[in-house]
Amino acid sequence: MLSRASCRVARLSPSGTRSYSVEATDERWPGWQPVIGIEVHTQIRARRKLFSDAVANFDARPNWHVSSFDAAFPGTLPVLNKACVDLGTRTALALGSQVHERSSFDRKHYFYADLPAGYQITQHYSPLATGGKLHVTHTHKQVKHGRDVRIHQIQLEQDTAKSTYHPGHTLIDLNRAGAALMEIVSEPDMRSPEEAGAYVTELRALLRAIGASNGNMDEGSLRCDVNVSVHRPGEYFGTRCEIKNLNTIKGLQIAITSEIRRHIALLSSGQSIAQETRGFDEDRAETFKLRSKEDAPDYRYMPDPNLPPLMISQDYIQHIKAGMPPLPSDIRQRLAEQHKLSERHIDVLMSMWEVSDVPFDGERRENDALSYFEEVAQGRSSRLVANWITNDLVGGLAYRGETFSPERLPAAHLGLIIDMVQMGDLTGLPSLLFSEPCSLLLPPLATSGRALLRRLLEEPCTSEPLSAMIDRLNLRSTGADGLQQFCETAITRLHVEAESARKGNTKVLKRLVGEVMKTSKGRADAQAAAVMLREMLGLPADETKS
Ligand SMILES: Nc1ncnc2c1ncn2[C@@H]1O[C@H](COP(=O)(O)OP(=O)(O)OP(=O)(O)O)[C@@H](O)[C@H]1O
Ligand SMILES: [Mg+2]
Numbered sequence: 001m002l003s004r005a006s007c008r009v010a011r012l013s014p015s016g017t018r019s020y021s022v023e024a025t026d027e028r029w030p031g032w033q034p035v036i037g038i039e040v041h042t043q044i045r046a047r048r049k050l051f052s053d054a055v056a057n058f059d060a061r062p063n064w065h066v067s068s069f070d071a072a073f074p075g076t077l078p079v080l081n082k083a084c085v086d087l088g089t090r091t092a093l094a095l096g097s098q099v100h101e102r103s104s105f106d107r108k109h110y111f112y113a114d115l116p117a118g119y120q121i122t123q124h125y126s127p128l129a130t131g132g133k134l135h136v137t138h139t140h141k142q143v144k145h146g147r148d149v150r151i152h153q154i155q156l157e158q159d160t161a162k163s164t165y166h167p168g169h170t171l172i173d174l175n176r177a178g179a180a181l182m183e184i185v186s187e188p189d190m191r192s193p194e195e196a197g198a199y200v201t202e203l204r205a206l207l208r209a210i211g212a213s214n215g216n217m218d219e220g221s222l223r224c225d226v227n228v229s230v231h232r233p234g235e236y237f238g239t240r241c242e243i244k245n246l247n248t249i250k251g252l253q254i255a256i257t258s259e260i261r262r263h264i265a266l267l268s269s270g271q272s273i274a275q276e277t278r279g280f281d282e283d284r285a286e287t288f289k290l291r292s293k294e295d296a297p298d299y300r301y302m303p304d305p306n307l308p309p310l311m312i313s314q315d316y317i318q319h320i321k322a323g324m325p326p327l328p329s330d331i332r333q334r335l336a337e338q339h340k341l342s343e344r345h346i347d348v349l350m351s352m353w354e355v356s357d358v359p360f361d362g363e364r365r366e367n368d369a370l371s372y373f374e375e376v377a378q379g380r381s382s383r384l385v386a387n388w389i390t391n392d393l394v395g396g397l398a399y400r401g402e403t404f405s406p407e408r409l410p411a412a413h414l415g416l417i418i419d420m421v422q423m424g425d426l427t428g429l430p431s432l433l434f435s436e437p438c439s440l441l442l443p444p445l446a447t448s449g450r451a452l453l454r455r456l457l458e459e460p461c462t463s464e465p466l467s468a469m470i471d472r473l474n475l476r477s478t479g480a481d482g483l484q485q486f487c488e489t490a491i492t493r494l495h496v497e498a499e500s501a502r503k504g505n506t507k508v509l510k511r512l513v514g515e516v517m518k519t520s521k522g523r524a525d526a527q528a529a530a531v532m533l534r535e536m537l538g539l540p541a542d543e544t545k546s
């Protein structure tokens with residue numbers, strides 16, 4: 001269900017600022033409508049910097065990858081790196097933006113130790129692309145909201161160097177100086193902190209999917225400046241304040257929430273909002289003033305005389321389009337329609353997709369998790385495979401503090417485990433036995449199928465055939481005789497529960513089954529054990545599970 005807040009009417013104020021007549025439905029600030037616009041700065045995953053051939057590797061020894069141009073030596077000239085334009089164009093096309101036939105580069109002047117030239121090259125007057133949108137959905141208080149957030153513009157620009165502050169001195173590392181950034185500016189279309197968080201999450205997924213950026217906020221590869229204002233529904237937009245450099249989604253949402261409350265408190269007490277640039281203090285969960293509009297630096301923008309305009313032809317755009325990998329929205333659609341997967345499965349599969357750290361200068365790249373899933377699902381039930389991947393594989397990796405990569409467990413091995421469970425050689429999740437997710441009831445990895453998967457994650461380089469490994473680890477399912485023994489032991493050990501079950505309290509059967517699974521080290525089939533236990537305790541067969 002889409003919220004009613006997504007229905008809106010656009011009007012123009014005398015100053016040209018758009019104002020939306022929106023129904024304010026948020027009980028946190030009744031009668032007020034927050035307005036949020038975000039500037040995302042994201043590092044482009046090109047091998048080399050935007051205007052020099054120095055490698056864009058920020059983890060290297062400080063000042064190791066610096067060309068004379070990055071250090072602003074007199075007489076050095078910029079040469080535009082085509083790979084950065086490729087990835088910028090790819091981003092623009094993925095967002096449905098209009099890539100301009102002609103864009104240009106400008107100098108933005110300010111004086112700071114991490115900017116050797118005294119100016120940053122950016123695209124102030126004619127950006128690479130304008131327009132476009134990103135569809136964003138999020139669920140707040142069990143209500144699903146959806147909205148198209150419009151993109152204002154996308155521009156290419158240089159990153160600065162990195163400063164580290166020490167008492168009495170500052171160290172400068174020029175490895176990052178001149179690396180390629182993209183600034184993606186949204187229109188002020190978001191209406192809640194959660195929606196803003198969902199926008200950045202979705203944008204990051206898109207950038208990763210097309211290989212334009214690794215989007216790692218914790219490493220500073222993606223940073224957000226968030227603009228916040230509040231107004232009464234139907235009235236003109238309020239004055240915005242810009243909160244600089246937010247680098248976690250959670251921090252961004254807390255900062256926005258606190259800023260909305262600050263604006264409302266000021267306006268409610270008859271004061272006005274001064275346009276300011278603010279910082280965010282994470283510990284105090286508050287924003288604080290950095291500078292007012294009056295103190296805003298005069299950047300003295302001017303076209304860069306050393307760079308010709310960037311001309312982009314239709315042929316070039318077609319070429320970039322042809323090399324475009326599938327977008328997250330396409331992949332979601334494919335998983336839902338072709339493979340009939342649930343939203344939960346799709347969410348987990350999508351989140352498994354981590355980008356490796358190798359920059360790849362715009363070549364085509366497939367979604368690893370998707371290819372992996374489709375390889376295992378070939379000739380098997382898609383839902384069953386999705387269950388194994390999202391529960392067992394992801395769970396097993398999370399237990400080890402690792403993230404997914406297709407090399408971690410070859411698709412063929414996972415396929416074999418699933419087949420062996422299906423054929424009864426290994427035991428699997430007793431999904432028919434319990435209505436709740438099994439993992440809530442049994443200790444993790446309690447079945448022999450899971451045990452084998454865990455072993456394969458522990459010994460990734462093993463050359464031992466799976467069947468030999470199963471025998472060595474004694475994982476093969478118990479036969480009927482073995483099962484009977486385990487059931488008898490469980491009834492003897494848990495005699496109080498067994499007695500209670502005999503009297504009709506069938507709920508305790510789960511505990512008896514759990515005991516069978518425990519003593520058999522997962523080699524018993526939980527469903528068969530439940531049937532046998534019922535028989536042994538003189539209970540009628542469970543009709544609902546057949
Ligand atoms: N009334 C408003 N409330 C909230 N956000 C707004 C409002 N008006 C504009 N914005 C947002 O503010 C942002 C302005 O970013 P933009 O990069 O265009 O300019 P800037 O912040 O003035 O410059 P700089 O790039 O130097 O920070 C956009 O994301 C826009 O959507
Ligand atoms: Mg900006």
Ligand SMILES: [Mg+2]
Nearest residue numbers: 039225227242
């Ligand atoms: Mg700004």
